[in-house]
Amino acid sequence: MDRSNSVAVIGAGPHGLSALKALLQLGIPADGFERAADLGGNWNFGAPTSRVYESTHLISSKPFTQFPDFPMPDAYPDYPSHRQVKQYFDRYAAHFGLRERISFNATVTRVAAVGDQWDVTVNDTTIRYGAVVVANGHNWHAKVPQYPGEFGGEVLHSADYKSAAQLRGRRVLVVGAGNTGCDIAVEAAQNAQATFHSTRRGYYYNPKFVFGKPSDQIADQLLAMRVPLAVRRLAFAATLRTTMGKFEKFGLQKPDHAFFETHPIVNQQLVYYVGHGDITPKPDIERFDADGAVFTDGSRADVDLVVFATGYLAVFPFLADPSDLDAADGRPQLALQMASPTHPTLWLSGLIQPDSGQWAIAHWQAMAIAEFLRLYRSDPARARALHAQLNAHRDQRFTGGAHYKDSTRHFYEIAHQDYLAAVSQFLQQVAS
């Protein structure tokens, strides 16, 4: 089938939806492919693609989490639930007429370059496209760490964690202090018989609200007032110190890094339950045995359920040539974290982990890609030159001045203001 005048968008989560919308808005025909039966990606709760659990709420507040041209309803709270988020995406798709352009239950199995066009194989049908936007998400392929020893109990990855019922009455060890790990540790504290929480290092557990406002808005007030990083660090440390005090006093590990060097953890309840003895903090695991784990400090815990909240790997199983997205080692290093190093007609949307909300950035990634592809259709020579120029800065990172800890989840960490400034600049170059 020949749709070489169109663009294929892989995935109908927030990044796929916004890419589809931006392309159609700029007059570029586009088709979406979604392997689940409904849209929403990670937020399509209960679908095999979804990794949210019953209690999931946003950890960034509405203003930077929503699409700037289609805000969440004022009736939503500061931090909406996953059900509200799904409803929001449904309304976005209905409003812009996106649903009709998406094939559901459509699994993309192969994406292969033919010159600068693409053969996209979907459910055994191969379709020729002029360009491809990959928005398959990076929070679905579980990363499971290996430890010595044989554990006799049940092992679960947070990918398969859906509700607190899975923890009720168990002796639980939660591994990992990402936002998911902290959520699950808290739910275990409320439901399990005993809860242990193993983390590799100490972290800053940030409150969701300070001074009566969502804390990320306070952080952005400082940014809007152009307060330098060092002062912002001091202000955050002082706020935590005066409200919560030192984390070490609760038996938690002392953070081994400065503020903004790891992806922010926003969880007001974890420290509360530690202080009530319902969560026992533990360092990294040394080895497992039949009915528990031994930790690097020599202590051990008797548990019958281990939940690995150890994150996800970015994978692109359909790419015929992984180097098209520099994905051979699972850590693509792409210009603006979006551009293929090999083809001006292949773009990746969504491989970002911002220190704020995600979908305002999804919107601007989508606009940048759509504007570029519009230029490519009208003036391919200039688009190619711009693409080459963009790829000359592949190593540019957007850290807001901080130095991120090396980890599989930090290679795509971004500081939202830095990143959006770069996207804005690119948009200006495309438009000029």
Added chain:
Amino acid sequence: MSRRVLRRAEWAWPTAPVHLQIRSVEVAGDNPPLLFVHGLGHGAWCFEPWQDLAAARGFSSHALSLRGHGDSGGQHELGRTTVRDYEHDVLQAIAGLPQPPVLVGHSLGGMVVQRVLQRYPARAGVLLTPIPAVGAPATVLGMARNRPMELLRGTLGATIRLRADDLFADLPPDQARDYASRVGRESRWAQWAMLRPERVGPVDSPVLVVGAEQDRLVAAADVRRCAQALDAELSWVPGGHDVMLDGWREQVLDVVLDWVVAACPPGPPLPGARLTFPLQLK
């Protein structure tokens, strides 16, 4: 469309939610819905006659009262309300609609719509005797000549008082006075914003600017400036500033709706979706 990516103030100091009055008149049909945004001190009420006329022509319409106006909330906070808050209100109204509307903004509401069009792909935009977002020097000059005291009051932060003969040219005096008496307070920040030029450029949506021949508030030169800045079509109609209430209101609505029909081809709302049929997988 200008691509203003960094919206620092919006992230750090988001607009507080309030109840918004939206007056809807819905009819069946394929026409895109109209979303009306009123001007200085007005409210959703000023579009009531047009909503009935539009319905008769097969157009659903929704008239919004901006916060602090009509029956919307935020009355007590009007003194602190900014044009960014109005922008928020219009986007809230838009996001409640099942498909992208044609945005119709009058006067100060036209300025709000110009700002919304910079960020949202409406089916089309119609600006009725608008305050240009790029600045309104001729209008300010005109006020300095004709209503110097009101200009001074407005500059000092009081609501600019609009009289019946500022707004209407062809209405029976009773009716004109009745309408004018319903015009209420305005935010000083919104009034000051009319003095401050904003960078706006051509937008993705088709735009029609409508000027009124007997407009005693917004100067003809500013109406032309507005159309030029947005690369919009320009149409002149008879009547005074409040074209949706004045004596020629039916004719003016016909001009607007005839243009909307021509500017909005049938089919899906986003242009790219009108170019090829949806894919049919086996």
